[in-house]
Amino acid sequence: MTFTYRDDLHKRYHSWNYELRHEFGEKIFKVPIDGGFDCPNRDGTAAKGGCTFCSVSGSGDMIIAPTDPLPQQFHKEVQQLHHKWESTKKYIVYFQNFTNTHAPVEVLRQRYEQVVNLPGVVGLSIGTRPDCLPPETIAYLAELNQRLYLWVELGLQTTFESTSNAINRAHDYQTYLDAVERLRKHNIRVCTHLINGLPGETIPMMLENVRRTIVDSDIQGIKLHLLHLMKKTRMVKDYREGRLKFLTRDEYVQLIVDQLEMIPPEIIIHRLTGDAPFDALIGPAWSLKKWEVLNAIDDELAHRDTYQGAKDVRKGVPAFYVR
Ligand code: SF4
Numbered sequence: 001m002t003f004t005y006r007d008d009l010h011k012r013y014h015s016w017n018y019e020l021r022h023e024f025g026e027k028i029f030k031v032p033i034d035g036g037f038d039c040p041n042r043d044g045t046a047a048k049g050g051c052t053f054c055s056v057s058g059s060g061d062m063i064i065a066p067t068d069p070l071p072q073q074f075h076k077e078v079q080q081l082h083h084k085w086e087s088t089k090k091y092i093v094y095f096q097n098f099t100n101t102h103a104p105v106e107v108l109r110q111r112y113e114q115v116v117n118l119p120g121v122v123g124l125s126i127g128t129r130p131d132c133l134p135p136e137t138i139a140y141l142a143e144l145n146q147r148l149y150l151w152v153e154l155g156l157q158t159t160f161e162s163t164s165n166a167i168n169r170a171h172d173y174q175t176y177l178d179a180v181e182r183l184r185k186h187n188i189r190v191c192t193h194l195i196n197g198l199p200g201e202t203i204p205m206m207l208e209n210v211r212r213t214i215v216d217s218d219i220q221g222i223k224l225h226l227l228h229l230m231k232k233t234r235m236v237k238d239y240r241e242g243r244l245k246f247l248t249r250d251e252y253v254q255l256i257v258d259q260l261e262m263i264p265p266e267i268i269i270h271r272l273t274g275d276a277p278f279d280a281l282i283g284p285a286w287s288l289k290k291w292e293v294l295n296a297i298d299d300e301l302a303h304r305d306t307y308q309g310a311k312d313v314r315k316g317v318p319a320f321y322v323r
Contacts, residue, residue, distance in 0.1 A: 003307045005265055012301040013260050013308035016221075016270045020092075023149065024122065027088050029081050032096040033073040034066035035111050039099040040132060040170075047170035051157070052234040053195070053227060055280065062275050063096065070114045078120075092123035092149065101128040105136045116148060123149030125191075130154050130179035131171040142186035151221065152183055153191045153270075159212040160205060163198050167235070173212075180217040191221030191270050196255060198227055199235070199244040203255055208321040210259045211313045214267070221268040224259060226252055228276040229283050236282065246284040253296045257304065260297075265309035272297060 005014035007021070020028040040046040042054075065076045074093060081088070093115045101108060115121060124144060133141075133152075144150050156176050158164055164172065176192075183190050192213050196206050213219065226247070229239055238244040247255070256272055263269070273293050287293065301307065 003265065003309075005308075010298055010302070012298070012306070013269050013272075014265055014267065016268055019268045024090055026090060027085060028090045028092055028122065029078065029085070029088050030092045030094050030125065031074055031077045031081070032063050032094045033070055033077065033115070034063050034097055035070065035095040035100050037095075037098045037100050037102050040102050040129065041099075041168070045102070046129075046131060047168060049168060049234060051169055052167045052238065053198075053230070055230045055233055062277065066097070070111060071118060074115055074118055074121075089120050090122045091118075091120050092125055092151075093118075093121055094125040094127070096127050099129050099132050100126050101132045101137050101141075105134075105140050108137065108140060112144070116144075121148075123151070125151040125153055127153045127155070129171060130156070130176040133179050133182065138182055138186065138188075141183070141188055145186060145188050151189045151191050153193060153221075153223070154179060155193045156213065157193060157195045158198055158201065159209045160201070163201055163205075166200060167198060177217055180219060184218050189220045190217070191223060191268070192217065192219050193223045193225060195225045195227050196252065196259075197247045199238045202322070203251070204322040206255060207258060207262070210262050211321060214263055214313050219267065221270050222263060223271040224256060224269070225271065225274045226284075226287055228274055228281055228287060230276065230280050231282055232280075239282065249284070249286040249293065249296065253293070253300050256297050257300045257306065260301070260308045261306055261311040262313045263308055264312045264314050265307070267308075269308065 003012055005018055007018060039050060042048065042050040064080060065073050078091065112124065116124060141150065141152060154176060157169060159173050161172060180190050194209050194213065229235055235244065273287065273290050275290065276287065278288060281288065
């Protein structure tokens with residue numbers, strides 16, 4: 001089998017870096033910032049307490065200066081990134097933590113517009129929840145989509161209502177499906193976030209999460225996260241009481257390769273692991289060695305001589321992993 005979406009013969013999946021190099025012809029930085037939003041799952045609009053895995057920073061633990069004005073946050077992140085890649089000149093600003101469409105559209109406009117015209121900014125990526133996209137917000141996103149390279153990143157995490165209730169997501173799968181449909185009417189690129197390793201989910205359920213997401217929704221990108229158990233989160237109780245068991249590194253690598261085989265080759269893989277700060281992480285400890293995990297995934301793909309899309313579920317194989 002030949003695999004089109006790669007420059008490097010070792011890569012057997014359609015990586016985010018590959019996509020950006022081909023879209024823009026050069027390396028692009030994704031610059032995470034904290035837009036100063038809250039979350040409807042924490043402030044009582046949808047529920048209180050938040051998702052049980054969510055840290056105090058709203059899943060934005062790696063942002064350098066989250067309370068600074070937005071342009072300043074951007075400059076600090078870029079400065080840091082330039083230590084490693086000095087010559088990079090183009091950026092996608094990533095509104096990462098909490099729910100970045102949880103405000104009236106005038107507020108969104110006021111915050112997003114502070115960064116879209118900064119030198120070198122070519123795109124925006126907006127992290128949000130599927131229940132936070134009213135028509136006027138979608139209309140503004142559609143306008144932005146005409147002006148720059150836009151992604152909307154939708155947290156879904158699981159397609160199983162039982163898991164969703166157990167982790168207090170406070171929205172259902174249908175709300176996610178409706179949100180994707182409404183975004184796609186304006187050709188807005190959608191990247192869906194799933195978490196592998198949630199309490200009570202088996203490997204077949206995790207495979208089924210990917211199958212449903214790919215078959216049921218017209219998405220252009222996917223982020224597959226490993227569950228990081230962070231200190232001071234509600235999920236610590238699940239761990240202490242035995243409802244949460246960490247995946248081993250080998251289980252995770254095998255699972256990711258199985259999931260990649262299911263995903264059509266044109267879908268962009270934004271992530272296959274996650275970053276967690278060392279001092280806040282309870283486990284799994286092996287996840288701190290991110291590059292070793294990514295290399296093990298490359299090795300397993302090569303060992304099996306397989307690729308992303310080798311068992312493309314949009315082509316109908318297999319029907320279900322679990323119901
Ligand atoms: S929706 Fe996002 S920000 Fe809100 S509680 Fe869940 S993970 Fe945290």
